[in-house]
Every structure is written in structure tokens, then in C-alpha cells.
Amino acid sequence: MTDTPPELQPWEVFRQEKDGDPMRHGGSVMAPDAELAVHYARELFGRRQESVRLWVVRRVDVLDLSDPDLLQPPLDRSYKKPGGYVMRDKLAAARAQSGQAKPKARPG
Amino acid sequence: MNSASLPTVALGHLLGSMADDEFVIGFSDSEWTGIAPLLEEDVAMSSLAQDEIGHAAALYGLLGELTGADPDALAYDRDPDEYRHARLLDHGRGDWAMTIARRYLYETSDAVRLEALIGGAWPPLAQLCAKLVREERYHLMHINAWFVRLAAAHGEPRDRLVAALEALSADASTVFTPLPGERALLDARIQAAPMAELEARWRAAIAPTFEAHRLTMPPAATSPTKGREGHGAAFAWLWGEFNQVRRSEPGAVW
Numbered sequence: 416m417t418d419t420p421p422e423l424q425p426w427e428v429f430r431q432e433k434d435g436d437p438m439r440h441g442g443s444v445m446a447p448d449a450e451l452a453v454h455y456a457r458e459l460f461g462r463r464q465e466s467v468r469l470w471v472v473r474r475v476d477v478l479d480l481s482d483p484d485l486l487q488p489p490l491d492r493s494y495k496k497p498g499g500y501v502m503r504d505k506l507a508a509a510r511a512q513s514g515q516a517k518p519k520a521r522p523g
Numbered sequence: 524m525n526s527a528s529l530p531t532v533a534l535g536h537l538l539g540s541m542a543d544d545e546f547v548i549g550f551s552d553s554e555w556t557g558i559a560p561l562l563e564e565d566v567a568m569s570s571l572a573q574d575e576i577g578h579a580a581a582l583y584g585l586l587g588e589l590t591g592a593d594p595d596a597l598a599y600d601r602d603p604d605e606y607r608h609a610r611l612l613d614h615g616r617g618d619w620a621m622t623i624a625r626r627y628l629y630e631t632s633d634a635v636r637l638e639a640l641i642g643g644a645w646p647p648l649a650q651l652c653a654k655l656v657r658e659e660r661y662h663l664m665h666i667n668a669w670f671v672r673l674a675a676a677h678g679e680p681r682d683r684l685v686a687a688l689e690a691l692s693a694d695a696s697t698v699f700t701p702l703p704g705e706r707a708l709l710d711a712r713i714q715a716a717p718m719a720e721l722e723a724r725w726r727a728a729i730a731p732t733f734e735a736h737r738l739t740m741p742p743a744a745t746s747p748t749k750g751r752e753g754h755g756a757a758f759a760w761l762w763g764e765f766n767q768v769r770r771s772e773p774g775a776v777w
Contacts, residue, residue, distance in 0.1 A: 454664065455564070455566070458566050
């Protein structure tokens with residue numbers, strides 16, 4: 416080791432609340448190395464038994480994608496969403512033609 | 524074991540000393556809340572200190588079941604010279620290196636002591652120790668990480684750790700002070716080995732770390748039988764702090 420103190424860096428912490436749940440971002444901790452990052456993640460996101468699993472990732476290892484040209488392109492994208500296809504009028508016309516009633520909502 | 528053959532007095536000494544150890548180190552380390560070297564460590568040290576107070580509560584509770592005493596009264600209402608924690612824990616908070624050195628010596632000692640009780644013949648204590656060990660596992664990981672980092676650093680961090688170990692050296696092994704009635708606990712198979720043997724196990728456990736980092740192993744205690752008495756001014760101050768609220772309104776509950 417050198418005489419210069421280790422520098423703190425940010426680590427992102429993901430937590431699973433119970434078995435089967437997805438991993439969700441919990442927040443971040445500052446730590447000089449992986450071992451202490453795990454200890455601090457455990458204290459900040461697990462000391463009250465609120466997690467069954469933690470993932471701790473060095474922030475610089477997270478691949479960031481926020482380019483608007485890639486994620487929010489300017490042209491109409493409604494045809495990529497189910498809402499882009501309005502089916503209500505077409506369904507009503509088909510029912511009228513076949514003489515079928517609108518199905519009732521299924522219970523539950 | 525039936526209750527008639529239970530060595531109650533000796534068991535009381537053991538439980539009382541363990542409870543006082545956890546209680547005093549818990550309060551002492553909680554002194555870092557708000558002023559630890561970094562925010563994350565502040566949360567960690569405060570949480571560890573709370574854990575120790577929780578362990579003390581469980582141990583005072585068990586002692587209370589054994590003797591009929593009120594656990595809160597045991598914790599708060601005795602005079603300073605009635606506490607039986609190890610003198611190792613009498614050293615004031617000091618700097619961060621002092622806290623790390625003290626915790627390291629204590630946690631490694633406590634681990635050896637718990638190991639000797641976990642298979643014991645009195646189920647309430649054996650079961651409690653099995654639970655404590657699971658929490659102390661993390662405490663050991665945390666304190667090892669810090670101890671090794673300070674020891675391996677050059678310059679001031681290491682110098683401060685060496686100075687702290689030197690200041691603690693005469694009291695370093697006081698967790699293993701033989702307790703009155705130890706023979707009865709050994710005969711009843713509540714405690715697996717005498718304190719002298721546990722101290723040897725502890726020395727063997729920490730020697731590789733001390734050797735790897737060229738640190739001087741703690742010497743034998745200067746007064747091996749008086750390691751849990753004569754607590755001094757630093758503890759008198761801490762005592763005044765931790766029972767201040769209770770003394771300000773006797774009998775208050777919340």
C-alpha cells in the first residue's frame with residue numbers, strides 16, 4: 416500500500432426484498448474498496464432485515480445509455496405500442512355483423 | 524440438566540461479565556455516532572453499537588430469568604465499581620485507531636468465548652450463544668477489514684494503530700479473566716474449557732494477523748485475576764453518560 420489514503424468512490428446497491436422479487440435499485444454508498452462497499456451496503460440497505468439479497472456494483476462499471484436519439488427519437492413511434500392500433504371500432508363493427516354480444520368481464 | 528444441579532452463582536458471574544462487556548463496548552462505540560470518519564462508517568459503527576446493546580439486553584434478560592433481577596436495573600442501576608466488564612473496555616473512545624484496536628481485541632476474544640459456550644449443557648445459554656455468533660460473524664468481518672487496513676497502511680494510520688495496541692496491551696487479554704466458580708461451569712459442561720485455555724486459543728487465532736503485519740502480540744495480563752475490576756475514570760465518565768436519562772427520572776418508562 417502507498418502513503419496516500421485510498422479514495423472513496425460510489426457503488427450502486429440493488430436489493431431484493433423477498434425471494435422471487437426483482438432486484439431494485441436501492442441507492443448508493445461511498446467506499447474505498449469492494450469489501451467495505453459490501454459492508455456499508457449491508458448496513459445501509461440490510462440492517463433492518465429489509466433485504467434478502469444485495470448486489471453491489473462499482474458505479475464506473477455501470478454502462479450508461481441516455482442518448483435521446485437512441486431512447487427518445489423525434490418521429491412518431493406509436494405504431495410500436497399496442498395503443499397505436501385502435502381496435503374498439505373495428506371490434507364493434509365485427510360484433511354487429513356477427514350478431515354477438517360484447518363478452519362480460521371475467522370475474523377476478 | 525435439572526435446575527437443582529444448575530451452578531446458579533457461577534452462571535450468574537459468567538452471564539453478568541458477558542452482558543457487561545457487550546453493554547460497555549456498545550455504549551462506548553456509540554460515542555462515534557455523528558463523528559465517524561465517513562458517513563457510511565458512521566451508520567455502520569452506530570449499527571454495530573446497537574447490536575452490542577441488543578446482545579447485552581439478551582444476556583441481562585437471561586441473567587434476570589436466572590436470578591429474578593430486573594434486566595434494566597442490572598444494566599443501569601449499579602455503581603461503577605460493581606460492573607464486571609473486561610478492563611480492555613475501560614479505555615476511553617480515543618481516536619479511530621484506538622476504537623479499531625479495542626474492537627479487534629474484544630471481538631476476536633468474544634468469538635473464542637462464544638465458541639466455548641455454544642455446545643454447552645444449559646440450553647438457554649447455548650441457544651443464545653448460537654444466535655449471537657451469527658451476528659458476531661459480521662462484526663468480525665467488519666473489524667478485520669479495518670484492522671488490516673490500518674495495519675497495512677504506511678505512516679499515520681499504522682502509527683496510530685501501533686500506539687493504540689501499545690496503550691491497550693496490559694489489558695488486551697482481560698476478557699479471559701478467570702471468573703469465580705469456573706470449575707462448577709466446567710464440571711456442568713456449560714463452558715467447554717477454562718478461561719486460561721480460551722486465552723491460548725485466542726492468541727493462536729490472532730497470531731497470524733499480528734505476524735503478517737509485524738505487530739507485537741499483547742503480553743500476558745499484568746494482574747490476570749483483576750482484569751474485571753478497578754475500572755477507573757474513563758468508565759466512571761461513560762457510566763455517568765449512559766445512565767443519565769434513567770437517573771433524571773427514576774422509574775420513567777417509554
